[in-house]
Amino acid sequence: xxxxxxxxxxxxxxxxxxxxxxxxxxxxxxxxxxxxxxxxxxxxxxxxxxxxxxxxxxxxxxxxxxxxxxxxxxxxxxxxxxxxxxxxxxxxxxxxxxxxxxxxxxxxxxxxxxxxxxxxxxxxxxxxxxxxxxxxxxxxxxxxxxxxxxxxxxxxxxxxxxxxxxxxxxxxxxxxxxxxxxxxxxxxxxxxxxxxxxxxxxxxxxxxxxxxxxxxxxxxxxxxxxxxxxxxxxxxxxxx
Amino acid sequence: xxxxxxxxxxxxxxxxxxxxxxxxxxxxxxxxxxxxxxxxxxxxxxxxxxxxxxxxxxxxxxxxxxxxxxxxxxxxxxxxxxxxxxxxxxxxxxxxxxxxxxxxxxxxxxxxxxxxxxxxxxxxxxxxxxxxxxxxxxxxxxxxxxxxxxxxxxxxxxxxxxxxxxxxxxxxxxxxxxxxxxxxxxxxxxxxxxxxxxxxxxxxxxxxxxxxxxxxxxxxxxxxxxxxxxxxxxxxxxxxxxxxxxxxxxxxxxxxxxxxxxxxxxxxxxxxxxxxxxxxxxxxxxxxxxxxxxxxxxxxxxxx
Ligand SMILES: Nc1ncnc2c1ncn2[C@@H]1O[C@H](COP(=O)(O)OP(=O)(O)OP(=O)(O)O)[C@@H](O)[C@H]1O
Ligand SMILES: [Mg+2]
Numbered sequence: 001x002x003x004x005x006x007x008x009x010x011x012x013x014x015x016x017x018x019x020x021x022x023x024x025x026x027x028x029x030x031x032x033x034x035x036x037x038x039x040x041x042x043x044x045x046x047x048x049x050x051x052x053x054x055x056x057x058x059x060x061x062x063x064x065x066x067x068x069x070x071x072x073x074x075x076x077x078x079x080x081x082x083x084x085x086x087x088x089x090x091x092x093x094x095x096x097x098x099x100x101x102x103x104x105x106x107x108x109x110x111x112x113x114x115x116x117x118x119x120x121x122x123x124x125x126x127x128x129x130x131x132x133x134x135x136x137x138x139x140x141x142x143x144x145x146x147x148x149x150x151x152x153x154x155x156x157x158x159x160x161x162x163x164x165x166x167x168x169x170x171x172x173x174x175x176x177x178x179x180x181x182x183x184x185x186x187x188x189x190x191x192x193x194x195x196x197x198x199x200x201x202x203x204x205x206x207x208x209x210x211x212x213x214x215x216x217x218x219x220x221x222x223x224x225x226x227x228x229x230x231x232x233x234x235x236x237x238x239x240x
Numbered sequence: 241x242x243x244x245x246x247x248x249x250x251x252x253x254x255x256x257x258x259x260x261x262x263x264x265x266x267x268x269x270x271x272x273x274x275x276x277x278x279x280x281x282x283x284x285x286x287x288x289x290x291x292x293x294x295x296x297x298x299x300x301x302x303x304x305x306x307x308x309x310x311x312x313x314x315x316x317x318x319x320x321x322x323x324x325x326x327x328x329x330x331x332x333x334x335x336x337x338x339x340x341x342x343x344x345x346x347x348x349x350x351x352x353x354x355x356x357x358x359x360x361x362x363x364x365x366x367x368x369x370x371x372x373x374x375x376x377x378x379x380x381x382x383x384x385x386x387x388x389x390x391x392x393x394x395x396x397x398x399x400x401x402x403x404x405x406x407x408x409x410x411x412x413x414x415x416x417x418x419x420x421x422x423x424x425x426x427x428x429x430x431x432x433x434x435x436x437x438x439x440x441x442x443x444x445x446x447x448x449x450x451x452x453x454x455x456x457x458x459x460x461x462x463x464x465x466x467x468x469x470x471x472x473x474x475x476x477x478x479x480x481x482x483x484x485x486x487x488x489x490x491x492x493x494x495x496x497x498x499x500x501x502x503x504x505x506x507x508x509x510x511x512x513x514x515x516x517x518x519x520x521x522x523x524x525x526x527x528x529x530x531x532x533x534x535x536x537x538x539x540x541x542x543x544x
Contacts, residue, residue: 050429076431084429090422093415100412101419105431147430 001064002027003155003186004080009048009058017056018044019210024188026155031177031187033197033218035231036207042190043085045207046157050075050082063154077105081148085159085190088144091133095124098132098143102150110150117146120176138169145176155186162193174200194231198222206231246385248501254390254459256477256497257397261452262470263477263489264404265445271421271484272441273333275341278348280449281471282355283325285464287450288457289363291317292370306371307392314454318447325446326439352468359464368462370454393455400451401490404444408486413440421484472520473500476527482537492538496523 005025012018018041026032034042047053049060050072060068062078070078081102089098099117103110118125121142127135132143141161148156158177162170170193178200181187191197198204201218206227214227221227262284269277294313295301301309332351336344377385407414413436420427420437428434449467452474456466477496481488500519504512514522530537 052425052429072428073431073433076429082429084426087423087426090419090426092422093419097415097419100415101427101430101432104412104416104433151431 002061003030003063004049004188005061005064006045006048007059007061009045009055009060011048011053011055011058012044014054017210019048019053021058022048022207022210022212024205024212024215026186026188027202029181029184029186030202031181031189031200031218033194033201033204034188034190034207035192035194035197035204036213037230040207041210042207043159044210046082046084046159046188046190049080049157073105076151079151079154080157081151081153081155082157083141083144083148083159083161085163088159089132089140089147092131094129095132095135095143096128098147099150102147106151113150113152117149120149120179121146138165138172141165141169141173142176145173149180149185153185155188156180158187158189160190160192162191162196170196194227195222198232242383244505246383248505249498250386250390252498252501253494254393254455254497255501256494257394258452258455258459258493259470259473259477259497260490260493261397261400261448261455262474263481263493264401264486265448265452266474266478267481267484267486267489268417268421268441268445270478271486272417272424273344273438274424275344275348276475276483278345278471279328279351279355280445281467281469281474282352282359283321283446283467284449284453284456284470285359285467286324286355286453287317287321287446288370288453288462288466289359290320291450291454292363292368292457292462295370310454314451317454318450321450322443322446325442329438329442356464356468363464365464370457370462389458393458396451397455400448404448404486407444413437417441469520472527473497473523476523476530479527479530479535480538485537488537496526499523499526 002025007023009019009022010017022041022045024032024034024045034045036042044053048055051068051070052072055068058068059066062080067075067078090101093101096114099114103113118128123139124142124146127139132140135143145158145161161177162173165173174196177187177189189197198218198221203215203217204221205212206214206221214221216224222232262280266277266280269275269280291310291313294316295309300313328351332347333344336347375388377387378391379385408418416427416432416437417440419430419432420434424434427437453467456470473496477492478489479492480495481490481492500522503514503519503522504516507513
């Protein structure tokens with residue numbers, strides 16, 4: 001069964017239509033990667049899940065229940081967590097306060113969960129009382145992911161988690177994505193580092209001009225010559 | 241020299257803490273709702289009149305002494321005024337949450353006029369006194385002269401600022417307020433109940449406005465224009481502190497209050513440097529200078 005399923009999503013911001021009948025799904029325990037050129041609508045597709053878009057058609061279903069018209073805070077309550085591409089931490093809150101905000105909808109004691117996050121991201125433990133905005137890009141991304149994991153989500157949406165990071169942090173993020181996934185969290189991830197991403201992906205979607213262009217398993221996309229030319233060539237790794 | 245302390249610095253600190261309390265509310269609303277609330281001064285007035293009503297039109301004052309009556313009436317007025325402001329928000333501001341900012345700014349301007357007119361209709365346009373009678377000042381070391389009400393205002397303002405600090409740094413709702421001031425969009429996708437944060441912001445900002453209004457009335461007179469007459473200084477304080485930053489607003493208020501009072505000290509010759517009638521010009525001048533040279537406020541560092 002699909003955890004998350006977008007069907008024929010059409011819509012955009014205000015009047016302009018950005019997505020034209022986009023469909024994709026994430027099954028249980030899968031890592032699914034979205035790749036595509038800049039401005040293809042990858043981030044927009046993620047926002048559609050969170051009800052941040054004006055949709056003219058299409059549905060979003062979570063575990064077979066329609067969540068198309070839910071407000072963002074309700075989507076979170078259903079177990080979908082989201083790390084946006086930019087502005088994904090509260091810069092003036094400390095690292096620990098960011099994690100607390102991640103747990104906002106929880107009413108139980110989430111102290112142990114914070115400790116688990118510090119084990120997953122050991123760098124953050126020493127920075128716990130520093131303002132998130134003062135951290136390096138890689139550490140900020142870790143705060144953003146830890147914050148999103150506070151709710152123990154069923155599915156995690158990551159929008160370009162490794163953009164602009166050094167190879168060391170990039171490897172670290174991919175490692176964590178795999179770790180999270182191995183404990184049963186489904187992942188939907190937009191990535192510019194297509195090769196690395198497809199390597200860990202079960203399946204991938206290629207989005208161009210707001211439309212589905214191609215979808216296949218990770219290995220199949222990796223070995224597809226057309227994909228290789230478009231996204232895996234030397235010049236596409238913009239973050240390097 | 242002792243006159244400088246007695247007649248300028250101490251009254252300046254009192255005035256400054258009143259501005260500060262007002263400015264925290266302006267800053268919180270700006271940080272979280274992203275608009276300059278012109279009605280804030282008249283919210284102060286409204287809270288003051290409601291406090292007055294609780295004290296004088298109920299048997300309260302006959303039963304307990306004034307300080308205690310204030311301790312009961314002010315919190316009650318904070319809640320009552322806060323609820324009125326929540327209704328105002330629901331009816332006049334919330335429909336414009338996703339509209340351009342200027343619309344809700346103008347709405348608050350209209351609200352300012354409506355609140356003031358309502359006050360004039362309900363309580364009348366004439367001057368009123370929250371307390372009557374003259375208090376003898378206290379003397380310290382035979383030279384420092386302080387009015388008891390000034391001591392009370394300073395202590396109360398300090399306590400309120402301490403509470404605000406605790407709220408913002410140690411409570412879930414306070415942290416959520418800071419989070420939302422940082423990024424409303426991220427707050428929403430994080431699952432923060434943003435409308436609840438907005439309500440908390442109005443309640444807290446209004447509570448401080450009521451305190452500021454009552455202190456202003458204790459320090460001088462009550463009239464329907466009292467809140468509006470300090471709105472400029474309150475905005476100047478908020479801007480000086482970096483608008484959207486409550487801690488800056490506290491400092492900004494104190495600076496503006498002391499600066500206004502110091503401007504009337506006879507620095508050169510025998511007469512006051514500025515005639516007291518022009519005191520308000522000082523905050524205006526500071527505000528304009530800040531907007532030109534340091535629009536982010538004095539405190540670039542820690543926001544909120
Ligand atoms: N908030 C917005 N308001 C209006 N238009 C937007 C907004 N965000 C994005 N767009 C437009 O929507 C289109 C798709 O943008 P989107 O951010 O989804 O692309 P993307 O595939 O994520 O690109 P990138 O690789 O650069 O992140 C672009 O033309 C962009 O200009
Ligand atoms: Mg994007």
